[in-house]
Amino acid sequence: MQLVSTLTCPACGFAKAETMPTDACQFFYDCAGCGTRLKPKAGDCCVFCSYGSVPCPPVQADGKCCGDAACGGQ
Numbered sequence: 001m002q003l004v005s006t007l008t009c010p011a012c013g014f015a016k017a018e019t020m021p022t023d024a025c026q027f028f029y030d031c032a033g034c035g036t037r038l039k040p041k042a043g044d045c046c047v048f049c050s051y052g053s054v055p056c057p058p059v060q061a062d063g064k065c066c067g068d069a070a071c072g073g074q
Contacts, residue, residue, distance in 0.1 A: 001057055001060050001061065002054045002060065003019055003020055003022065003057065004017050004018070004019055004020070004054070005017070005018060005020055005048045005052035005053050005054040005055075005056075006018075006052065006053040006054075007029060007038070007047065007048065007051050007052050007053075008051055008052075008053075009031040009033055009034060009036055009038065009051070010038075010051065011031065011034055011036040012031065012033045012034040012036070013033075014031055014032060014033025014034065016032055016033075018048075018052075020048050020052075020054075020056055020057060021057075022057045025045045025046035025056060025058070026046045026047055026048060026056075027039065027040060027046060027047065028047070029047040029051075038050070038051055045058070045059070
């Protein structure tokens, strides 16, 4: 399982490697390049699944979101 994903901002193209949480989905991420607050795209559980080079740990492990209500119960 990979725990580091490179997030790329769709607004400015700034990319930064970040360590993903293993116990929760990350719904918001503030771009260090332009300050845009990223949110998951429709159907994704977290910003790593939408904008990262590697999907979040629950998706890597099970092919789906963790199923927790905090991440939309997907």
